[in-house]
Structures are given as structure tokens and as C-alpha cells.
Amino acid sequence: MAGTVFDAFIATAAAAPDNVFLCAPPAPGRAYHPDGIEFTYVQTRAAVLEWRDAYASAGYGHGHRVALLLENRPEFFFHYLALNALGVSIVPINPDYRHDELLYQMDHSEADLAVVISGRAPDLEQVARERSKPLPVVDVARASQGFPRPGPPPRRDAPGESSETSLLYTSGTTGRPKGCVLNNLYYLNAGAWYRDLGGRLRIEHGTERFLNPLPLFHMNAQAVTATCAILTANCLAQPERFSPTRWWKDVVASRATII
Template sequence: MTVYRTFCETAASFPENTFLCVPAYENRAYYPEGMEFSYETASVEIERLKDVYRRSGYGSGHRVAYLLENRPEYLFHFLAANALGISVVPINPDYLHDEMLYQMDHSEVDMAVTIASRFEDLKAVVNESVKEPSLVVFEDFPELLPSPQTRAGDLTPDLQSEVSLLYTSGTTGRPKACILTNEYYLEAGRTYLELGGLAEIRRGEERLYNPLPLFHMNAGAVSFVCMLLSGGCLVIPDRFHPSTWWQELVQTRSTIIHYLGVVPPMLLNQPVSEQETNHSVRFGLGAGVEPELHDVFEERYGFPLIEVWGMTETGRIFVNRHEPRQIHTRAFGRPEDDMIARVVDEHDMDVEVGQDGELLVSCRGKDPRRGFFAGYLKNDIATEEAWKGNWFHTGDTVRQDETGMLYFVDRKKNIIRRSGENIAAAEVEAVLQSHDKVAQVAVIAVKDEIREEEVMACIVLKGATSPTGKLATSLFNFARGKLAYYKPPGWILFVESLPTTGTQKIQKTQIFESGVNPLEQPGIFDFRKMKKKISK
């Protein structure tokens, strides 16, 4: 009935199997020589942590935030918290002060746990937050924690208990918090486990290498729970490193890999090595590989890349796991499990086969929301709008053929997809609009040969302000000081005006005429090389 109870059952069946693995990487601050934790070893530590939380007064109704990067110990804390009904709120380590403050206040956490190198950053956030939660350093995690401000409830955790809050970018600026339950996590893992076809999971044998962050549903829910259910091992690098990718896969004996669209071209650009075919990988699972690179990758490295579709809100995924996969298209599978689909027009009427429309999904049976997210925290209006007619509106434009195969076309929402990160254009616009030199701003997505899409800001300046390179740099730095490194504009273009409707709403589709490449406009400034992680 809970993720924790599922772990206990699996640990009893596979005590000596490796549960979590960290590949060796000398430039990483933790476990530079690598580390493995068996189910039995993990169980001992999880029980210890559970006892610490319980004795300190934490339980049902409490939330704890974690800024632990991609350390495997995050999942120990996750399971200990899950056992007691505590909800976890993972923090994106790339978030800056204002972003973390919003998350802290919105989630109303009772305590935050952070690595020592980020203590001062999080302390500044806690000091400004409304609730002022306790702050604990992960490396010095005590045997008795600061007491929560409220007493724990007496509810026993079950399928519908809140497990975590995952923040996902929305079109209205600030990220929305998806409430995820035990049912969500278990359904996400079960669906993956039972896929079959080219994505068959062998019980007790798989070692799944996922370079994506644990605060995303891909690594932190789908992959994690699938391995947990099957007695497999989740391999957790700190992030994607193209130069050491094959070395890590061979070293960790990985049998499955997860990828984003940015991964295949970066690996194909690496020099040929013996290790790239000396691995044990059976298949890769991911989304966004360019059709023209699909068979090139598979022929060079010797395993299939299986395209999927999913969202934080859905948990479950569509998977293109049976031949013929139509790898020269953007096919991502057919509805074959509990999650069903429709393709509709702007009036939610089904479109004809082969026509573009918005993808709507729901659960087969009496409860269309079963296994999905439980709603957006403190935003019932957005929740019900998304579930209009009891179909979840994904905001993705797709088409479906006569066989039921779904093909990705584009994103209907005002979201920019850069290297796997969803960036709300409205959030970037809000930051730039607050600068005293900016009169109007429109943020749009432009194609990028490496990162799928990049952020472009079209800016109208106030008064007689001159559109200089110095000002463009100043605006970029201004945004970089308030947003995670991947969100500021990679391109800035100063324009005299922006097209608007009669109600003064900017019409982004009319900024550039059809066939015009925005990146070829005179006077555009390129800041892509400055979009790097800030060392902590």
C-alpha cells in the first residue's frame, strides 16, 4: 500500500542484490571512487532514519525539503519519510534564492535538509520564509531533529497519502506543485515493469543507469520504483557526462539506460572507443531523439532507443516498444495499458485520424484520475481546468494514425524544452520585465542544434534607452542572478515594438513573419556560452 512497504517486501526477497549504485567519477564531491548499497544495507539505514524522524516527532501531515543533489541517500530519506507519512519536497540544486524561497513558502515545509556546501544559501532562504522551517545539514544529520512546529497526525499511510511534491513549470509563471501519492508512484513503477516487448524487465537482474535528476519523475519515480518492484539496481550518476558515459556503463554493468534528446548527438560526437560496444546495455528508454540520428545511434552502439511520452502529472508513460517502431518519425507508442488517449481540437472534439490535435489522457475504468497526480497544491482551479471533462489536457500537439500509433508534433503550452528542462516563458518574462530598462518582453522558444530548444527574449526598451551589447549583457546577468542557470535567455533581440491584440496581449506568433529565422535577425546577441552552472 506504500512505497516503503514495497521496498521492505523486495528487500526480504533480494537482500544481497544491489539497490543503488553510484559510478566512480573523480570530479564529484561524493563517492569519487563509486559506491554500491545492497537492499539489506539500505534497509538498515532506512530503519535508522525512520526511527530518528519518529522520535523527533515527524509523521503524517509534515513535509520535509531536501537539497541533496543526486546523492543516493536522498532515496533513503525518501523511504524513511514514506514509512511515517511524511511528504518529501526535493529542491532543484540549480534553483537560486528567489526560486527556492517560493518553493519553501508555497510547500510550507516543516524542515529542510541540505548538503553543507549549500547551507548558507538555504539558511538565507529559511530566514526569509514565512514559516521559518528548521534547517539540518545532511553530513551532520543528528540522532534527534529539531521538533516540528505542529504535531504529527495519526493517519496510517495508504495508497492515497501524499508522498511528495514535485514542482513543474506551468504557463502562468511560477511552477505548480504536483501532489503525488503512493498510488501514483506504484502505478508508475508497475507500468514500466510490465511493458514487455523490447522493454522487458527481468526480475532481479536489471541495472538501470539514469543520468536525470532525482527531483524529476523520470528518475525519482518511474525508474526508481520499477527497480524497487523488480529487485533491480538504480544507477545514479550526478548528471550526464558524455566523455565518461561508456566508461560508467561498463563499470556499473548497466543493462538499461535512460536518455533525453540531447544525449544521442553528444555521444555521437565523441571519438570511437572500445567501451562503446563493450557494454551490457539491452535498451535505452527516453524521448526526443532526432529521427535522422535514431538508426545511426543504434547501429553504432548496438541497442535500441525506445521513445516514450510522459509528464509529471501522468506518472505512467506511453512507450513505442514493439517493432516496427517507425524510428524515422516521432512515434512514441500506442495506448495499451490503463492510460488511454484522445486527440482533440480546440473544442475538445475528436479530430479525424491523421489530423493534429491536443493529446488528452485518462485512466481506463470508473476512475479517470486513478494513478495520476492528486492535484496542484493550493490551485484547485488549475487542477479542474487541466481535468476538464475528466480528461487530462496535456498541452501537447500530436497526431494518431489508423493503427493507434501516436506521433509527437509540438507543445501547445507556452513552455520551452531545453535539454530536458521545462522552462515557463512567463517566468523568464516576469524577471526581465522587472528590470527598469525594459518596457515589454516576449520570450519564445527557438530551435537549438544541441539542446533541442533555447530561450530567446524579444525586448522593447523604455524611452530613449540605447539597445547596446553592454545593455544586453546586463539584462542577461540580471536574469541569471534570479533564475536557475538554464532559464535566462540564450538569445536577446531588441525590437522597436511587439504585436498585440486589442486587449494588449502580445501575439508571439506574429513577432516574425512566416519563414523568417529569428536567429538571423540583425543585432541579435548570443549568450548561450554564458549559460553554465554556477559553482557552489
């Protein structure tokens, strides 16, 4: 059994390299991939390994945390899986957060780095100026130029089932959002649970296309559906967000078999 989500992904990429893993249905006017795009497992693997090496070269490793504000873009998975390979936990950022919410999350999570879309880089840079602990902010469009080195050194042991995969935050409707630490075992079990439900939710290996409009800072899309897709060599299609006016267009365009 795989010890990390990255291990499971690499195994699937080797077994079903040409299966489609990620799909962004077309959405005219969207800031990214307006015509839609798909990435196979082998294409995703190439991007993941490239980013893994870039993060490793900068000194990131087991025990670090990197905040990601990449919305529901397919590129989120390139960075998430690259970091997971190194034992780096991700802190997904809600793109609707305002300044005070961003500052609280970045302060509470003690993230070592924030990788963000270009349009939000100024917002995170303002947060970084107010946070007591230094927070390097990298515009993802310029990330190929390299990452700043983290402050603390990484742990020496290899990542495994018990390693932190993500730090997800609750909505905070009754107070400050609460940070939930999820490890690789949680992710792998969540994906396997969904895979094995059966009945009307029987999932065929390598033939399904999940359409999930939920955000990647939420455990349903990121921990459950995405991991299930990886474990079953299937495709995860994600629009920017749920839209009642676009929903059936997204269903058709993504060729969804499960919604």
C-alpha cells in the same frame, strides 16, 4: 499489494536482501563517493530504518513535508524511504535553484524541515530567515545529531495508498513552477507500468541494472525508474547528472543493462 513505496521496498529487501539497489558510478573529483559505491537492499534497509526512527523520535509523521536537497546521491533514498515509512511527503529541491527560486519553493510548499548537503546549508538558512513560516534547516552531515521538532502535530491515521509521497515542482518555463502532489498509488502504479511494458523493454526480475542520469527532483528517475527497480528487486545506477563526455564511461562502470 503494498500500500506505500516503503512497504514495497521492505518486501523486496526481505525477498532479495543481497541484490544491489543503489549504485553511484565512479566520478573522480565528485564531492561524494568519487570512487563509486553500491548499496544492497539489506544495507539500504538498515540505513532507512535508522533514519525512520530518528525522524519519528523528533515527532515527524503522517502529513508533514520535508524538503530534501541531496542531489542524486544514494543517501537521498535513505531519507526518502524513511520519511515515506512515516507518511511524510518529500519536497525534492533542484540543486541549481537560486535564492528566489528556493524561497518560492519553500514558501509555497510549506515544508516543515529542510535536509540539505553541507555546501547548500547557508543558502537554505538564508531562505529560512526570509520565509514567514519557520523553516528549520539541517545539514545532512550532522543529521545524526537529531532533528528539530515540527510545529504541527502529525495525523493520527497510518499512511497508505492515498498518502502524499512527494510534492514535485515543474520547471516553471512559462511562469512560477507548479507544485504537483503525487501519492503512493501514483508511485506504485508508475513503477508497475514500467515493469509491465514488455517487448524491447522487458524487465527481468533481480537481474537488471538501470542507468538513469535524470535528477531525483524529476518524476522519471524518482517515481518511475526507482519504484520499478524496487518492485523488480533491481539496481538503480545514477551519476551526478548527464554528461556527454562521461556517458559511456558511466554505462560501462555501472554495468548497465537498461539505459
